[in-house]
Amino acid sequence: MSQKTKCVYFHMNQLGDMLFSLPFLSAARKAWPDRHLASFARDSFRGLLDSSGFVDEVVVRKNGGFNFIENIAALRRGSFDCSIHFSESPRSSLTALLSGIPEMAGFSTAALSLLYKVKAERIGVPSMRNNARLAEKLGLKALPEDYSGLLKVPRKALELIDGWVESRGLNKAKLVAVAPGASRRRRDKLWQASKWVQVIKELSLKGYEPVLCGGPADAGELRGISEACGGKAGVYDGVYGIDGLAALFSTSVKFLGIDSGAMHLAAALKVPVVALFGPTDPLQVGPMPLEKNIVVKKNYMDEIEVKDVLEAAGI
Structure with missing residues (x-):
């Protein structure tokens, strides 16, 4: 070729x-x-x-x-x-x-x-x-080892997210992106909503600004978690698409979430990731590079405890 x-x-x-x-x-x-x-x-x-x-x-x-x-x-x-x-x-x-x-x-x-x-x-x-x-x-050589640092967020998306963050009175220096959602075909990756509520409350107590993130299909679930923790978390439900999600992650100080596309997006943008893994193998599909991110791994998602996530996130 x-x-x-x-x-x-x-x-x-x-x-x-x-x-x-x-x-x-x-x-x-x-x-x-x-x-x-x-x-x-x-x-x-x-x-x-x-x-x-x-x-x-x-x-x-x-x-x-x-x-x-x-x-x-x-x-x-x-x-x-x-x-x-x-x-x-x-x-x-x-x-x-x-x-x-x-x-x-x-x-x-x-x-x-x-x-x-x-x-x-x-x-x-x-x-x-x-x-x-x-x-x-195909004769290609010297591939980058992973996707870290290869993405550039579109300027328009950065401008839109800056306005979104400002309109909600959020402190950009304290933003923590929380992505609990999974596709309908991979519900086995989900962590209990009640445990996310506890994590978000603890983040808020420590002065962070947690923002629940996902797409339009996740909106109901995200708002349910936000309401359960007394509105202590903002909700980004994909209003500006994946570009907006990338822009939001790029302004966050941490990412907490399950094995998902959102997790890989955060890792590609070099945001410190804490990823929750159950049955899937982080050696194959974990946030790259693995040595610069944190994986909380159990055989099943419901075996992961709140304290495991908080300790991994340094909270």
Whole structure:
């Protein structure tokens, strides 16, 4: 694929998985300075990908079966001659094929890997290690060890969050981001709301400004926790999207949360992270670099006690 001039990345849906691709994107930008590099990704990722400087454009992927043809048309207009697939979904491979992309690279475990000219082994869950294997197959060297410091928060998002914080009378020097939410498919990652209430009360007593963070789908849960602790925590429910979440994290002094995309976002922004892990393996998907963040790990989430989190956070 060395002679190709226009290449598009097929990203996965989850925020954490997109962040896992950043070391690859960084190395590719340096190794292929003359190539036109694009990302095919969710609209919510566009701000962070654009501001990273690692891609020349973002082709927004529209979800839903009715948008399949529209996505193909958008990629055809780009006249891409190669695609690199972090996503293993059959739809991604089929979309690339029907878009007229002649050469593809991806993981050998993908359902339609027979379409790929270059294949790498994937071991376990999606991770930076797996992406590094794909990079090696493509001749990329000197990948950053992790995503730490590779993100740039869009300026507009920083301005919006500055206004949001000021309008609520919060002290930026004392902000602690608290992200308790998990996707509907991973409710096993949740920690009890009653324990978050105790943590937030203790944060407030020590002079911190806790802010519960999540997306629109988490709004009810976040407000319920805030009300249960007497309104001692602000609530950011995704009003400014993922860009806004990144901006809020970048102004926070600590991050407390479960294994989630939000946790990886905070770690990528070099915010000190205290991450709560149950059944998932932090060695594969923990906040990177692990030695600069703190993981509270038990076999099951309900085994984690409030004192464990407070001690880990130095509170």
